[in-house]
Amino acid sequence: MTDILKINESIVPKFPKHVRFRFNKPRKEWVILAPERLVKMDPIAVEILQLVDGEKTVKIIANELSKKFNAPLETILDDVIEMLQDLSDKGFIEENG
Amino acid sequence: MDDVKLKKASEHGIQPPLALLAELSHRCPLQCPYCSNPVQLEKKTGELTTEEWKSVIDQAVEIGMHQIHLSGGEPTVRHDLEDIVGHCTKKGLYTNLITSGVLLNPDRLKKLEELGLEHVQLSFQDTESENADRIGGFKGGHEKKLEVAKWVRDVDLPLTCNCVVHRQNIDNLENFIQMALDLDAERVEIAQVQYYGWALKNRAAFIPTPDQLDHATEIVEKARVDLKGKLVIDYVIPDYYAKHPKNCMGGWGRRFLNMNPKGDVLPCHAAETIPHLKFDNVREKSLKWIWENSEAFNIYRGTDWMPDPCKTCDRKEIDWGGCRCQAMALTGDAKNTDPACSLSPLHQEIFSMAADEAKRPPPEFIYRRYGVRFNSPT
Ligand code: SF4
Ligand code: SF4
Numbered sequence: 300m301t302d303i304l305k306i307n308e309s310i311v312p313k314f315p316k317h318v319r320f321r322f323n324k325p326r327k328e329w330v331i332l333a334p335e336r337l338v339k340m341d342p343i344a345v346e347i348l349q350l351v352d353g354e355k356t357v358k359i360i361a362n363e364l365s366k367k368f369n370a371p372l373e374t375i376l377d378d379v380i381e382m383l384q385d386l387s388d389k390g391f392i393e394e395n396g
Numbered sequence: 397m398d399d400v401k402l403k404k405a406s407e408h409g410i411q412p413p414l415a416l417l418a419e420l421s422h423r424c425p426l427q428c429p430y431c432s433n434p435v436q437l438e439k440k441t442g443e444l445t446t447e448e449w450k451s452v453i454d455q456a457v458e459i460g461m462h463q464i465h466l467s468g469g470e471p472t473v474r475h476d477l478e479d480i481v482g483h484c485t486k487k488g489l490y491t492n493l494i495t496s497g498v499l500l501n502p503d504r505l506k507k508l509e510e511l512g513l514e515h516v517q518l519s520f521q522d523t524e525s526e527n528a529d530r531i532g533g534f535k536g537g538h539e540k541k542l543e544v545a546k547w548v549r550d551v552d553l554p555l556t557c558n559c560v561v562h563r564q565n566i567d568n569l570e571n572f573i574q575m576a577l578d579l580d581a582e583r584v585e586i587a588q589v590q591y592y593g594w595a596l597k598n599r600a601a602f603i604p605t606p607d608q609l610d611h612a613t614e615i616v617e618k619a620r621v622d623l624k625g626k627l628v629i630d631y632v633i634p635d636y637y638a639k640h641p642k643n644c645m646g647g648w649g650r651r652f653l654n655m656n657p658k659g660d661v662l663p664c665h666a667a668e669t670i671p672h673l674k675f676d677n678v679r680e681k682s683l684k685w686i687w688e689n690s691e692a693f694n695i696y697r698g699t700d701w702m703p704d705p706c707k708t709c710d711r712k713e714i715d716w717g718g719c720r721c722q723a724m725a726l727t728g729d730a731k732n733t734d735p736a737c738s739l740s741p742l743h744q745e746i747f748s749m750a751a752d753e754a755k756r757p758p759p760e761f762i763y764r765r766y767g768v769r770f771n772s773p774t
Binding site: 303304315316317319321323324325326330332333334335337387388390 | 411412414415457458459460462463488490492514515517552553554556582583585624625626628630
């Protein structure tokens, strides 16, 4: 594994290989799955994580969300960074590259 | 039990289960004396077939389960493991292999990776060969495991090192963590022996002293800080010296299913140690029916069955009275408060017994084997 990741706007986030972000149909919910870990994602997190594709930077993700929800980029960027940092600390997000 | 009408899963507001622990076989080349398998091991002839497992997997997905842990015994003894893994991943289950590793080779791992296996959990008995092989009862095992760990990483599969710690290896805790780092594992699971089944028979050989435990907890806490973002450390706190019991399986029949090799559906892997439980089998009933109706699940669901002190305790929906199997093993009645709880009337007695055992020199292991006979039934 890599060193501790500090999320900033130019980082390209991705899910580590053992982490899956999936929609469970019968339960109608989005979850993050990892060994012995199962975390339900709230609607805001789902919006962010659906844009995590290993190509987009944090900035681009925030930008798309700010357009979609018609909200100021700065606030969204802060939220995105905070959430990704939290997931990264838990080992659910890493940097591509 | 016939005189009481047991409430079903839905009447308790319980959701479908989250994960399935599938014991594909009880066969295993190792003989760990703390093995969680029942003392009566299932033979090969009784095991579910490939098609039967596939049907179970389909049902698990239909009811909304997320994860499957392929375990045993040793799951790789089954020649249809590849078929089973492929089916799980095709259906979208998060698929985890829990293995001792000693039967694996690079080709097989490559194949499993291609089939979409998501994660491998490899067990280690210690950090150096001599003691590790002695504990596992399998010569050359440790060296082989180190090699297997490399193969796992060579095919870029994520690795967790499973380390069961006890008084005969807990002083190597720092080495366990270092070993996980050296093997490029994502995660290390450090679990204290849980005392039922084989482990209970060997408790006196395994139970650590309170000092050893305090020291271990310190090491883990420090490593967690130092290695944050590098290595995930899961630490299962030792039960006997805790104040309250662990929230065993997230509560009886609330989150997980366990299936034994012949298709019995159990609320936890040790449930067979409770002699009066009647299990339903997937050869006769659907998984969905079993989760909702099986008496073995409904009997200890919720809190209605609890006696004091649990009944009136404000933690009863936090830890659900602890572990039923441990209550059975140590008090003779599965309904009793888990004696790991400091409020259990038996806690003090068992605590002192454990502390006392930990002080004496460890007895010889009783190794996990088919057909071992014991004098006293536990
Ligand atoms: S604990 Fe040891 S004996 Fe039991 S299944 Fe695992 S490797 Fe085999
Ligand atoms: S008395 Fe029962 S419910 Fe209360 S803490 Fe102990 S085990 Fe848990």
